[in-house]
Amino acid sequence: MSGMKLPGNFFLVGLMGAGKTTIGRALARATDHVFYDSDHEIEARTGVKIPLIFEVEGEAGFREREAAMIDELSTLKDIVLATGGGAVINPQNRAHLRARGTVIYLRASVDDLYARTMHDRNRPLLQTENPKQRLRELFEVRDPLYREVADLIIDTSRQTVQHLAQQLLHELELKSPHAPR
Numbered sequence: 001m002s003g004m005k006l007p008g009n010f011f012l013v014g015l016m017g018a019g020k021t022t023i024g025r026a027l028a029r030a031t032d033h034v035f036y037d038s039d040h041e042i043e044a045r046t047g048v049k050i051p052l053i054f055e056v057e058g059e060a061g062f063r064e065r066e067a068a069m070i071d072e073l074s075t076l077k078d079i080v081l082a083t084g085g086g087a088v089i090n091p092q093n094r095a096h097l098r099a100r101g102t103v104i105y106l107r108a109s110v111d112d113l114y115a116r117t118m119h120d121r122n123r124p125l126l127q128t129e130n131p132k133q134r135l136r137e138l139f140e141v142r143d144p145l146y147r148e149v150a151d152l153i154i155d156t157s158r159q160t161v162q163h164l165a166q167q168l169l170h171e172l173e174l175k176s177p178h179a180p181r
């Protein structure tokens, strides 16, 4: 679409609780893009929630579905895609995301991630004795991978969703050669 504000794809990456789904939806609204969430799309296609997929097929089964979904969705045009937090552990996913759009890493402290996910039962990887320790471990492994794929890194600590969406929009406008200044 030629008259569209900020054409192209925007892919959100980051750990569980970073705000990919929430801020992705707000960014899509602000840019007139269609919003997709990889996890929601997997749930819609399978008819079951993510925890049940983990229970029945294991994490490996979920990762296969996730890779197929990211390959499919990332070929669409002018979308905002919220990925799942583990998408970047697969090299093929990383390659697709980098090649097919602008990748935004929503960065948050482990304390913030924990606070934002502690009451939610829908993330099987955090249903452990010590979810904060699990987040710490995942942060160590994944932070370098998020950085590797990111075109833009946004620090989300102590900022409201509305503010973050506006800040993101502003930074993307500055990066876009066609954007009005």
Ligand SMILES: Nc1ncnc2c1ncn2[C@@H]1O[C@H](COP(=O)(O)OP(=O)(O)O)[C@@H](O)[C@H]1O
Residues within 6 Å of the ligand: 014, 015, 016, 017, 018, 019, 020, 021, 022, 023, 082, 116, 117, 156, 159, 160, 161, 164
């Ligand atoms: N910047 C923020 N400040 C406060 N709460 C937030 C922020 N970003 C997200 N949240 C909240 O944290 C929870 C997890 O957000 P979500 O978008 O599902 O994260 P993700 O998709 O990255 O796992 C939601 O309840 C959301 O409203």
Ligand SMILES: O=C(O)C1=C[C@@H](OP(=O)(O)O)[C@@H](O)[C@H](O)C1
Residues within 6 Å of the ligand: 014, 015, 016, 017, 020, 021, 039, 050, 083, 084, 085, 086, 087, 122, 123, 124, 125
């Ligand atoms: O970090 C992960 O490995 C996962 C993150 C989840 O998505 P969110 O990051 O949107 O919570 C979901 O894909 C699944 O529970 C696995």
Ligand SMILES: [Mg+2]
Residues within 6 Å of the ligand: 020, 021, 037, 039, 082, 083, 084
């Ligand atoms: Mg999400």
